[in-house]
Amino acid sequence: MAAAAAATAADVAAALVPEEVVVEKHLEERHITHQHYATRRHLEEGVRVSAEHMPELLESLRTARIFQHCSEANLRRIASEMKRMEFKAGEVLLEQGEPQSRVYMITEGSVARLRFVDDQLHQVETVGSDARRGMFGALHVLREEPTYATAVTETDGVAYTLDSKVLNKLLDTDPNLGKEMLYSLSKEVFRMSKLRTPLLEQDPHPNNFFATSLGASIESYYRSGLNAWLNAKLSGRPPASLFPNFHIQIPTRVLYINGFKVVRSFLAEHVHPAEYASPNAVRLGAAMIPGIVMTPVSSVLEACNAGHMNDEPLLRRWTRGLVPRTAREIIFGLGINQLSDACEERVAHIENNFARTCAGSLMAGVVAGYLSHMPHAVSTLRMLKPHLPYSEILRNMVDENVPRTPRAWLPGARRLGAALLTVFMPKGCLIRTAQICGSFIIINGTISVMTEHTVKGDLERDLTRVQRRSSR
The missing domain is CATH 2.60.120.10 (Jelly Rolls)
Structure with missing residues (x-):
């Protein structure tokens, strides 16, 4: 045989x-x-x-x-x-x-x-x-x-x-x-079938308030330091204090990040797009709402970093640049929520949960950081220089990019090239992108690790209870 x-x-x-x-x-x-x-x-x-x-x-x-x-x-x-x-x-x-x-x-x-x-x-x-x-x-x-x-x-x-x-x-x-x-x-x-869940149909993960709060607290230092550096790059002034008003920044940041997660979960539970005539429009609106809701909170955080150039009271300073900041927060909200989940789904071959979360967050951070830089720059300059109207802020941004264009070009062509550079390759874009990538990785990574640790801790406690009962 x-x-x-x-x-x-x-x-x-x-x-x-x-x-x-x-x-x-x-x-x-x-x-x-x-x-x-x-x-x-x-x-x-x-x-x-x-x-x-x-x-x-x-x-x-x-x-x-x-x-x-x-x-x-x-x-x-x-x-x-x-x-x-x-x-x-x-x-x-x-x-x-x-x-x-x-x-x-x-x-x-x-x-x-x-x-x-x-x-x-x-x-x-x-x-x-x-x-x-x-x-x-x-x-x-x-x-x-x-x-x-x-x-x-x-x-x-x-x-x-x-x-x-x-x-x-x-x-x-x-x-x-x-x-x-x-x-x-x-x-x-x-x-x-190698299909993927559409971006706006991503389901939220269960909220873990403690893990989200811990991640936001750690991320506050990273964000504030890079924000000071980015503001210096945009304004042409030396960097100010890296961690100003942290007695306000940390609790505000905790509220801010938890707000994105909680509002998203609330909308997912109570809004059912399939019941409407235009479900995709409803999904888009639901994805934008967390950023809109959290814009005032974000404005307070930005105002904490702008005191070295804007001597207005904090209660007045936070209102500067609200319109472009709202656009920035919508992009940030989509990035840290739906886009991070969608990117993580596309690296499902990574077995380690933490590594998979970080990879998805990095991919989402690159996209969200780049797309949000222009509204971030305009809102920041409006807060740092409240006496300037938006039109002059944009004109100054274009003027700063004219030297980056070839001198052999005609004046009109150089002006057009500078405008394109302002939109597509703006000053400080790499810093902003690095800031968002790091923020997503710190926050989502902390949530992933803490959630996994909590589950394992629950299992160990259950096993201990069973062993104690069996020994009696």
Whole structure:
């Protein structure tokens, strides 16, 4: 039998198409063919999940595509119905074509999914490689449809399984679980088809006031320092104090950043664009409202940095430059909310949550920083020089860019070139972009880390309670 298996393996390997990813090592080293396997795993094996292993399972379920939008209570119900099994290298968990009677969550080790097509063995994917968790079987389990690919264990490891009948029973008894899984699956379809959620249809994350406040407090120092440098670049004056009026700046910044998150969540909960004749217009309006609402708060922050050139009282100073500042805040709000989420979705291949959040925030910061610089510059100069009307501020900005154009050009051409430079390559643009990129990374990154830490802390406390009860 072993000789026949080896001969079949050699024949299949010889017929492989070079550009296909084919698992030749499984054929040669383990003598696996489509008709014969060295070890067949019994599906009935597995034990109930103990309190010791429950935190690991819950953390894995939160990352599973089919359950990623399920509530904590439903995740715990699902986990309580799953079984834990340990496997050895070379075992076959599922065979292509047989009924998909279980979902598999791999938490340790790795499993190769192999599919025979036209008498050739192809590797579909490796689940659980490089210490990453992974799930397979979720798309065919509800009706026990034929398994798409054979699952062969590459190493020793651990898997958690959920029976099809048990999952269907959970769905029958709790309609909300069905809705949550349906929404999760719709997101998975987007991911697998390489489609992306439109910018204005991005859903807000749950608010974490403490994490947002901590991120805003840290970011206040970064923002204020770069703001002083940017104001000096725009005004031509030496930098003023880097951290002025911080007894006002920090609480105002905390209110400001939390405001963007809270207003966005409130609108997402209470405004339903599909109910209107022009849903996209409603979505755009809802995306702009946080920036409009937070413009007065932002004006107070800007006024704190302008006292060295504008000696007006703070209560008067903050009103300068409101119109262009509103445009800037709309762009900032879209950037830190919808655009950051959309960019993060486009780097979903990054496994680490913090790294993925930072990458998305960096991409969004580049866009928002560049687009918001022109209204920022006009509003800032209006606050620093309140005696100048907007028309003169814009004229002065163009005059400052005339020396950047070629001297050989005619005066009219140089003036036009200076106007284009003012709009598309303005002074201080790199500083402004760096400021926004850093702000997005600090705020969203802190929220990501603190939220993940909070979840892990809750799991550890739950495990401690269970251990204390069991020791009594």
